[in-house]
Amino acid sequence: MSQTKKLTPNLDQSSTKLLNLTVLQRMDPFIDEILFTAAHVSFYDFNIETSQWSRKDVEGSLFVVKRNAQPQFQFIVMNRRNTENLVENLLDFEYELKNPYLLYRNASQEVNGIWFYNAEESEEVANLFNRILTAHPKEPSNTTVPSNKRSGFFECL
Numbered sequence: 001m002s003q004t005k006k007l008t009p010n011l012d013q014s015s016t017k018l019l020n021l022t023v024l025q026r027m028d029p030f031i032d033e034i035l036f037t038a039a040h041v042s043f044y045d046f047n048i049e050t051s052q053w054s055r056k057d058v059e060g061s062l063f064v065v066k067r068n069a070q071p072q073f074q075f076i077v078m079n080r081r082n083t084e085n086l087v088e089n090l091l092d093f094e095y096e097l098k099n100p101y102l103l104y105r106n107a108s109q110e111v112n113g114i115w116f117y118n119a120e121e122s123e124e125v126a127n128l129f130n131r132i133l134t135a136h137p138k139e140p141s142n143t144t145v146p147s148n149k150r151s152g153f154f155e156c157l
Helices: 014-029 119-135
Strands: 031-047 054-065 073-078 086-089 094-098 101-105 111-118
Touching: 014 031, 014 054, 014 073, 031 073, 031 094, 054 111, 054 119, 094 119, 101 119, 111 119
Parallel strands: none
Antiparallel strands: 031 054, 031 111, 054 073, 073 086, 094 101, 101 111
């Protein structure tokens, strides 16, 4: 009798990237390019009042993407825990690397932590974020955080 073998696709890196881009473009047709992929991340939320971290219901592959519309740069987590994917605009936040975590505060002033299964990926993402934010500085807005509160914000976490 013949045994059934599990078929596993044998895709090279460029084929995998193209497949991922196709999936992401179904979600957002303005996505032009995948700049980086982290295989597995988990998200945490920081409650400022209680100074406590709690795990969010977000876990999966993280994609840093370039779009041909505003906002031009985002990261997306294709969530494996439920049907709601996480999308954050890159030009609207502050971040700090605390390997294997990348901590960030978004435009809504929410503080989140991204845990990377592969610690090297957290460093690569932080370097990419730095290059993007340096090349595309955020325009000053009327609702900026005073510089003395901004500096060292993540040090207390």
